[in-house]
Amino acid sequence: DAGVIQSPRHEVTEMGQEVTLRCKPISGHNSLFWYRQTMMRGLELLIYFNNNVPIDDSGMPEDRFSAKMPNASFSTLKIQPSEPRDSAVYFCASSFGQANEKLFFGSGTQLSVL
Amino acid sequence: AQSVTQLGSHVSVSEGALVLLRCNYSSSVPPYLFWYVQYPNQGLQLLLKYTSAATLVKGINGFEAEFKKSETSFHLTKPSAHMSDAAEYFCAVSGSNYQLIWGAGTKLIIKP
Numbered sequence: 103d104a105g106v107i108q109s110p111r112h113e114v115t116e117m118g119q120e121v122t123l124r125c126k127p128i129s130g131h132n133s134l135f136w137y138r139q140t141m142m143r144g145l146e147l148l149i150y151f152n153n154n155v156p157i158d159d160s161g162m163p164e165d166r167f168s169a170k171m172p173n174a175s176f177s178t179l180k181i182q183p184s185e186p187r188d189s190a191v192y193f194c195a196s197s198f199g200q201a202n203e204k205l206f207f208g209s210g211t212q213l214s215v216l
Numbered sequence: 217a218q219s220v221t222q223l224g225s226h227v228s229v230s231e232g233a234l235v236l237l238r239c240n241y242s243s244s245v246p247p248y249l250f251w252y253v254q255y256p257n258q259g260l261q262l263l264l265k266y267t268s269a270a271t272l273v274k275g276i277n278g279f280e281a282e283f284k285k286s287e288t289s290f291h292l293t294k295p296s297a298h299m300s301d302a303a304e305y306f307c308a309v310s311g312s313n314y315q316l317i318w319g320a321g322t323k324l325i326i327k328p
């Protein structure tokens with residue numbers, strides 16, 4: 103299995119632009135998580151999907167952030183408009199079951215908003 | 217509510233020395249406890265997981281952790297450090313719901 107695949111690996115954009123991050127979970131996994139990692143705040147859960155349905159989006163910082171999972175093999179995290187404080191590494195993770203099962207992380211997207 | 221405290225944002229050991237990374241948790245329900253490792257420019261990967269089957273849990277790469285309920289601790293150890301162990305290590309706890317509560321992480325530095 104190729105593991106969790108995220109794209110792009112790096113994204114540099116200007117403030118105000120729309121950013122879309124993509125994730126392909128491991129086939130057969132039914133839970134998907136988007137995390138954000140920064141030096142200041144550590145790992146933050148943004149949103150959790152189970153069977154393609156958003157279960158908890160309380161970690162999404164603002165209305166500028168949105169996430170979708172149109173099918174079991176694809177999810178997007180969109181930021182519109184982006185701001186410099188959104189600069190971080192964004193990880194997607196998947197698991198079979200819930201979070202107390204083993205999480206498999208992608209390699210992350212390093213986002214820099216100038 | 218669950219919480220996790222990792223003592224020491226950085227730990228430095230010599231190659232071949234014992235590795236001890238500390239994690240204390242609080243949980244109102246019997247916890248699931250995890251250690252994950254993050255190598256530079258990579259995502260996290262599971263080292264080991266405690267689910268109440270045994271208090272001493274063996275993981276990958278020679279790591280193990282012991283669950284001590286009386287001390288609410290789940291410290292990670294490895295008898296002999298290798299240069300390849302240099303990474304950031306995260307302790308996490310999961311209670312009755314799906315969400316993992318993460319520690320702040322400990323960067324392990326291996327001195328040659």
